Amino acid sequence: MDEALLRSLIPSVLGILVRRGADFAAAEDAVQDALTEALRVWPSGTSPNSASGSDAVRDMKGWLVTVAWRRFLDASRADAARRRREDLVDEEPPPGPVPAVDDTLQLYFLCAHPSLTPSSAVALTLRAVGGLTTRQIARAYLVPEATMAQRISRAKRMVSGVGFDQPGDVATVLRVLYLVFNEGYSGDIDLAAEAIRLTRQLAAMTDHPEVAALLALMLLHYARREARTEPDGSIVPLAEQDRSRWDTEMIAEGVRILQAALARDQLGEYQAQAALAALHADAQSAEETDWVQIVEWYDELARLTDSPVVRLNRAVAVGEADGPRAGLAALTELDATLPRYAAVAAYLHERDGDPATAAQLYVEAAGKAANPAERNHLTRQAARLNTRRRR
Structure with a gap:
């Protein structure tokens, strides 16, 4: 089967x-x-x-x-x-051809209903649209099956009274699919691959440049998956990845989809994000990365989203394009409590020739890391700088 x-x-x-x-x-x-x-x-x-x-x-x-x-x-x-x-x-419909109507798009809208929390919307989408079992979803999220069953049951109850004829919000659906993709790999389900499958399905149903752009973004990121980690699970930063391990066919597909979306001249958040990913994918080496153009795209993305996280990533790009001092200047305009702020500051201070400050910031960043792989990576960076200083 x-x-x-x-x-x-x-x-x-x-x-x-x-x-x-x-x-x-x-x-x-x-x-x-x-x-x-x-x-x-x-x-x-x-x-x-x-x-x-x-x-x-x-x-x-x-x-x-x-x-x-x-x-x-x-x-x-x-x-x-x-x-x-x-x-x-009382009466069961007689056997015969089933209706040709396809309600998949409305199911996307239903599962991304604004009354649901993001985690519930993701779980319900994976179950109702993706067809995954509760056990598979629980394993992917590393929670007990009973916990996931309760989450899905609550979500189903909340949307049971919502009709298929009610309008849905494409932007909300895309946010849910993006959340699924960002879960990456865990358990026996590759959620990133599942998000790509679902987004392909959505793209085939709706003529929307942001849907196409999200698919392009996913493909461009997923194409680098084999080079992102060592066999022991440790993180390989983008600049250090073996680019011969990137999936060039997937990159080419992502670029084609993105170009078609951009040609419609209706720029949106996912198009800008995909453009950034495409610029990284286009560089044959880290040294050949077009950081000036990347900064320009971050400016567009910041204008579209007004996101402090985007501005944090822009500070890194500025540091690459105009030097670490310029990156640190851009960083001072942001809230130091932002996730990854300390990690970005550490990187820029190291680039600026201040290993002592960088090592302290790497330790601080490791204490705030969102997952063990990131924490281990940041801890190793601090240890590397401290060892070098003691020599």
Whole structure:
């Protein structure tokens, strides 16, 4: 069984159940049951009637709809609190072709509903649109399955009354997908790859330059994944990465998508971010990086977002383009409590020939690191400078 193909059908199957009258929470549970059953009963490489191509996809979708609807009926009839649905579920729709309507886009909007916290929106998107099981999502986030089940259940209850006909916000959906991508790799699910799959799906449904740009950004970052860490998991900074390990085909695809988005002259945040990633990807070595143009793109991004984190990254770029003193001057305009402020200051002070201050700042940054890999990297930087000073 092609699990990726099967999961790609989940949103449209869920949409069909909701349009038939099932509330979102009950429909989503039924679809997950159908997905589990499909993985159990269909041998690898087969579909319900051993069809192929588009016929196989239709057979798979129809099978999932039938099984999911029956699971929904069984659950509804067994629950006395849902007797009000009896008029709705007394008659099971006859077998036959399933509707051609695709509600995937509306599911994206629903799962990114503003009433949900970012973590709940991400979890619900991975479950309802991505088709992942609660166990898979829990493993990816390194939390107990019961904890993730409660989070998803609360999210489903909160959006159950939201209709498919209500307008959604593309920007919110993109933020959720970006959060999924930034989770990277953990457990048995590569969330960065899953975010790319979902964003490809969204890009195929909506003609929006920022959707295309987010896909380009993801591809450009993901293309460097093999060079980002050592075998022991330690971080390799961008300037020190072996660029022969970058995926050049993925970079080329990302650049093509970005160029098409930029050509529409509707600049947005993700286009600016992708442009920055493309400039790094275009350089054959760290020394060949066009830092002047990178600073210009950070200026655009800061104008679009007014984000202090963007201005922090801009200070690094200024330090590369105009020298570390200029970078430190840009840094003084920012709040020293920003995440990674101490790490950036340490880097710029080292570049400016002040290893003692840099070492102290690396130690401070390590104490505030968000994860063990980053903390270990910053600690090693401090140790390196201290060892050099003692020689």
